[in-house]
Amino acid sequence: MTILRQIAQLGQPVLRQETELVGDPADRALQALIDDMLATMAEANGVGIAAPQVYEPLRLFVVASRPNPRYPQAPAMEPTPMLNPEILWQSDEIEKGWEGCLSVPGIRGMVPRSLRIGVRYLSRTGQVCDDELSGFIARVFQHEYDHISGMVFLDRVASSRDLISEREYLRLVSA
Structure with a gap:
């Protein structure tokens, strides 16, 4: 049964701690965690979510770009x-580019990221x-990797002048 998990907010120690390598991908608890993360991210209109954001200090995240109210121009x-x-x-x-975070609600920041990256990971199987990866999807990967x-x-915003409210960001992208 899939569970909508609580999302850790800025200030929670789990967002700043070391993460551990994932062991056996076939582990039932790990597969349940992945399903929970997918449901939690979708419910919150995210385009990615990392295990520490749901209080699990593991080297695991989901990249799931899609247009939604928080990212209307995101590729699917x-x-x-x-x-x-x-x-x-x-x-x-x-x-x-502008980034927001489910763990830092209400704020967007202008963040420099590499335009293209080469990555390796294990699938859930x-x-x-x-x-x-390139463009927005490379940005999401780098955000979740952080x-x-x-x-x-x-931590990557150069100046506090590169921060805006979520409301102002949505006004800018819909203009």
Whole structure:
């Protein structure tokens, strides 16, 4: 049975702690956690969620870009659980873009990220996957990767002048 989990908010220690490698991908508890994360993220209109955000200090996150009220221009993709993800390489080309976070509600920040990245992760069935990601999906991966590294997007914002309210962000993207 899928459970909507509580999302850890900024200030919760789990968002800043070291995460542990995921063991057996076939573990029932792990598969249930992935299902819970997918449901929790969808309910909150997220485009990704990391295990620490649901109080589990594991190297696991979901990338699930899709247009929704929080990200109206997001490209659509199948939700993809990523176990023990790694960034293999990053392009030198950096792009600043607005980011928000389910753990930091009400605030958006202009965050610099690599435009293209090479990644490796295990699928939820344990298959090794190597991908090249670009644009918004690369941004989501890097955002979630920060979560499993004890960081939040605010750590990457160059200046407090690069922060705006969620309401102002939504006004900007719908203009």
